Amino acid sequence: MPAPPVRQVSTVEMNADSIEKAFGSALSSKKDQWIINPHDEIALEEALQIRETHGGTVTALSFGKPVTEAAVRRALAMGADSGVLIMDELAGNYRDFMLVAHIYRLYLETVGVDLILTGSKSVDGQSFLVGPALAELLSIPCISMVVNQEINGKMIRCRKSTESGEIIMETPLPALLTTAGGLNTPRYVTIPGIKRADKKPIDVLNLSEIASNETISDRLMPEIVSFRRQRNKRSLKMAVGKSSEEKVRHLLDMLHEKSGIL
């Protein structure tokens, strides 16, 4: 019964502008375009493939605001069996990572799962934290940056990528995996998929239903004090010359003289 969390992020370009104006409250902006975090689509795809080979059910879990329902619905359209959306005002402002881990722990302890898949990071806040922190809170093993997995009975064997190569490791279930880009290519959503999704259940919970104010508060969250968009302005200089040699020499001269590189 894999349970991939689905985090909704808004498309990169637009959101960096809007968060600049009101840092911290991205999920409230209406004009943004929302997508599922691409890493979570990978996690969900892997869960669907595991279900196809081993059976079980796939639940998509998300912590967000009312707009997040669309992301959960989309996960259902991709093929998840059911969705759970935990809602609170504290969600989705780039500072909720530890909070997300604590909330998921409280929820998952009540339902019990065999395998949890999360993305390795969210492409907006990119805290990289939720997966390993959640595994720690649940006291289950965590294998991160998985590029390949194979389940055999109660064991899962994974290939994971590191900076210096790859490691193959094995651990008993239940376990948590975070997915690396390249693990799979997420399937497209089809019209029949969308139609089927309309009939699937989404369990919408308020945070207060699963956690008391003392355990969950914004004390768990950092405060954003500044948000600066990096301009990434570059003024292009094309290397010129009649031949490739001339162009290349011109480039090397520029790299050497103008930028002190080389």
Place this chain on the structure above:
Amino acid sequence: MSSSILVITEHNQHRFSKSTFRLLSMAREMSGKTKHSVSAFVPGRISSKALKKLTAYGADRIVLVENGKLDSFSLDIYTHVVSSIVLKENAGIVFLNNSTSHQELSAALAARLRAGCAINCTDVQKLKKGFLVSKYMYGVKAKTKFKLSNKILIAAMHTLEFKSIPSKGAGRIVKQIIPVPDSQVNILERNIDKSHSPLSRAKVVISGGRGIGGPDFSILEQLAKELNGAVGASRSAVDAGWRPASHQIGQTGTIVSPDLYIACGISGANQHLAGIAGSKIVAAVNKDADAPIFSKSDYGIQGDLFEIVPCLIKELKAFKSRQNH
């Protein structure tokens, strides 16, 4: 006892990583201002020669747990051991490297210790109450500052910009004995890719896209060798199966911030740019003068990469021999 700054070192039994020295130097500098003492934690067995070198980098205490189970990284037992060292050393700030293993360790430590945590940090300041942390979001498209008010801060630092500076005074070596449980995760095989220097830390990155046309990246590898760099790839090249997923650069791959990034046969999609915007200099080789990559580059060469790149290798060799004379 006032709290200390704890640096988690990385080593391969014979040598500490460059980032370890940079982290220690940074911690030393910070401690000059805040009057914290600095402890360095060395997990597993280490050669005495390497240890000697470490003592010259300004740690007041060098804490060893010489247990073979810690020789290579395992998340669960590292979390167990390091969290107990954090408490024993009364650490207020814990610095780690921004490697994938230290990133996950940071997350697990923070969960266990109820600490504040940030990954991909470029700067940390101690405030009267809490900490101010600078980090990137959206790849490297936005730079943010966070205030965290937890008692302990765990920070995985981007060390590329830091210098390593030896300091006076040799650290005292302290051996700790902590029971180390067995890991729940069994390592079956380790394939170390020696040819591949870590992308996230490379000073020069050469990357290839669909324009390479196949799995043969040898000209890029030669160019990388000439420039002491690492080779990366666009998602298209990875999706085509030409390169392993770990070489992918961009929003869903690795984020790089080298001094020089050379994109060869890459069109410059937004998701690719999200991973390279932190590069000091971007140069692009593309046969299409209108390729979007050019508008996000400092230097460009229009042309067939199979002609330009070999020529670049040849001219670089000539350039270097001129420099040596």
